[in-house]
Amino acid sequence: xxxxxxKPGQIIRVELAxxxxxxxxxxEVLAEGAIEIIVAQVHGAYVKLGVAAPLALAVRRTEP
Numbered sequence: 151x152x153x154x155x156x157k158p159g160q161i162i163r164v165e166l167a168x169x170x171x172x173x174x175x176x177x178e179v180l181a182e183g184a185i186e187i188i189v190a191q192v193h194g195a196y197v198k199l200g201v202a203a204p205l206a207l208a209v210r211r212t213e214p
Contacts, residue, residue: 151188151202152209157195160211164201167208179206 156162164185166172182204191198201209 151186151200153190153198153200154211155196155198156211157197160213162199162201163210163212164203164207165210167206170206174206179204182206 154162166174166179170179183202185204185207186200186202188200188202189197190200203209
């Protein structure tokens with residue numbers, strides 16, 4: 151699980167991992183398990199999230 155802190159306007163992307171064939175049906179990707187997003191902590195304008203996803207997916211943060 152990735153733990154990440156975000157503030158308003160910042161983004162978390164869940165996309166196919168680089169080694170996953172883009173033609174793979176979503177049902178096969180999610181057969182390993184669902185994408186889970188957990189609110190771990192809230193502190194003012196910041197939220198700490200936990201993100202768990204199948205290995206066929208990559209979880210990335212984007213910076214402005």
